[in-house]
Amino acid sequence: MVRKRQEKIWERAAGMKPDPQKKKKSLACIEEVIADKKIHNIPSPAELIHIQLQYISPVFWLLQGGMLLLLLLLLYQMARMGVELADYLWWSSIVAAWMGILANGAVGRYFSHGMAELEQSCCINLSQMWTIRMILTIGVDICILTLFSGGVAMCTNTFFGRIAVYLLVPFVLSNICCLLAVSALRGGRSRYTLMVLAVLAGLTAAAPSLFPEIYGTAYLWVWLCMLVLGIIVFAAQIKNCYGRMIRGEMICWN
Amino acid sequence: MDERQWIHAIQKGDKQYLKDIVEKYYDDIFRFCAFQSGSGEDAYDLAQETFLKFIRYVEGYRYRNLKGYLLTVAMNLCRDYLTEKGKRGEREISYDQSVSGENGSEGDSLWEIYRPHERFSGAEEASPEAKSVESDVYGRLTKLLSELPQIQREALILHYMYDMKYREIAKLTGVTVSTVKSRVKQGTEKLRGRMEKEDFLDG
Numbered sequence: 001m002v003r004k005r006q007e008k009i010w011e012r013a014a015g016m017k018p019d020p021q022k023k024k025k026s027l028a029c030i031e032e033v034i035a036d037k038k039i040h041n042i043p044s045p046a047e048l049i050h051i052q053l054q055y056i057s058p059v060f061w062l063l064q065g066g067m068l069l070l071l072l073l074l075l076y077q078m079a080r081m082g083v084e085l086a087d088y089l090w091w092s093s094i095v096a097a098w099m100g101i102l103a104n105g106a107v108g109r110y111f112s113h114g115m116a117e118l119e120q121s122c123c124i125n126l127s128q129m130w131t132i133r134m135i136l137t138i139g140v141d142i143c144i145l146t147l148f149s150g151g152v153a154m155c156t157n158t159f160f161g162r163i164a165v166y167l168l169v170p171f172v173l174s175n176i177c178c179l180l181a182v183s184a185l186r187g188g189r190s191r192y193t194l195m196v197l198a199v200l201a202g203l204t205a206a207a208p209s210l211f212p213e214i215y216g217t218a219y220l221w222v223w224l225c226m227l228v229l230g231i232i233v234f235a236a237q238i239k240n241c242y243g244r245m246i247r248g249e250m251i252c253w254n
Numbered sequence: 255m256d257e258r259q260w261i262h263a264i265q266k267g268d269k270q271y272l273k274d275i276v277e278k279y280y281d282d283i284f285r286f287c288a289f290q291s292g293s294g295e296d297a298y299d300l301a302q303e304t305f306l307k308f309i310r311y312v313e314g315y316r317y318r319n320l321k322g323y324l325l326t327v328a329m330n331l332c333r334d335y336l337t338e339k340g341k342r343g344e345r346e347i348s349y350d351q352s353v354s355g356e357n358g359s360e361g362d363s364l365w366e367i368y369r370p371h372e373r374f375s376g377a378e379e380a381s382p383e384a385k386s387v388e389s390d391v392y393g394r395l396t397k398l399l400s401e402l403p404q405i406q407r408e409a410l411i412l413h414y415m416y417d418m419k420y421r422e423i424a425k426l427t428g429v430t431v432s433t434v435k436s437r438v439k440q441g442t443e444k445l446r447g448r449m450e451k452e453d454f455l456d457g
Contacts, residue, residue, distance in 0.1 A: 003446075016388075017285075018281060018284045018285075018298065018301075023280060023281075023284070026280075026298050027276065027280065030276050030306065031273060033306055041266065041313065042314055
């Protein structure tokens with residue numbers, strides 16, 4: 001009974017309405033603010049990715065497609081020949097290193113021809129655009145390399161994770177080198193510098209194949225350490241780049 | 255057009271829907287502010303500020319539960335208001351003032367704005383006596399609510415006045431469901447005790 005009465009009081013309170021005159025006055029104030037309000041469209045994360053996808057050069061996608069095709073052809077050819085794991089890794093490590101250069105080269109375009117200053121003043125600032133493009137380009141590469149690792153793992157009866165580690169090491173290291181060139185060297189974003197980098201990274205990535213025993217399980221911990229260390233250095237490099245972008249140093253450099 | 259589409263249209267630049275949202279939720283937000291702050295006069299300012307805040311940040315708003323979002327903004331504003339009032343050494347709710355307001359001087363409480371003469375809306379055809387009774391209910395409930403801790407008061411208002419589930423209140427207030435349950439339980443018991451003491455449940 002008491003509970004029912006208490007509920008009844010709440011019901012009555014829920015029906016309370018403001019004084020019409022005061023409400024009208026309050027609404028008039030709010031409407032004034034609405035009239036003065038300028039709506040700035042902030043795209044959602046999905047829209048941001050969609051927008052940035054439109055601005056990535058078709059040449060980049062063509063080259064990425066070429067890399068994928070090359071990896072598939074290599075996989076097919078080597079599976080037919082029944083080669084050893086080291087042979088698979090020899091070629092695919094070179095391609096992985098090239099992919100790293102390609103991904104960072106695409107990101108580096110933001111700083112070419114004095115564009116960074118203009119981009120900094122856009123709706124999405126430079127660091128946001130940079131982040132989205134990094135996620136897109138590096139994400140695509142990691143997907144391709146992961147799929148390829150799966151293919152090699154099936155052909156050679158090796159654990160998939162092990163192959164992925166072997167391929168991600170040259171990929172991460174080439175990313176580090178390319179980001180260093182793109183962010184620290186004036187002219188490091190030029191096509192020629194990137195080509196020289198690609199040749200050097202390819203040669204470095206192919207070097208371990210001269211010593212096939214290095215791909216044995218005994219040395220797996222060395223590869224793992226290199227991968228972890230590489231990821232840490234790359235993350236530190238990215239953090240440093242953000243700092244320089246926020247402070248404006250990278251914009252002065254571009 | 256549902257609310258999600260309204261928000262989408264606003265973010266694309268159609269400001270008309272902002273007015274629709276304000277009109278749709280004004281009474282709800284006002285009522286919350288009135289009972290939570292205990293001041294009918296300040297409730298207009300708090301409700302207005304709630305909508306102004308929403309309008310200011312509408313571009314970044316991602317639609318989930320609009321009424322819940324507005325109530326969260328109102329709740330935070332009421333918390334700040336009560337803290338500020340506490341710092342100034344004022345009582346949270348000036349029920350005594352409201353009674354004096356009714357007797358002639360200007361008060362700033364719910365009692366004051368719901369004085370029987372012509373101000374009561376939503377029951378335009380009601381007799382002066384009926385209006386007076388309703389005003390009395392609001393005034394007494396406000397006074398009793400003001401004697402409860404702020405966190406119990408807001409849990410009670412959201413649960414009983416807005417029919418919100420414990421889970422929804424927990425989400426809104428940022429505490430666990432069990433904390434909300436205990437706040438509602440303790441608040442209800444205290445309120446019932448005080449209502450019985452004041453013979454509020456007799457009528």
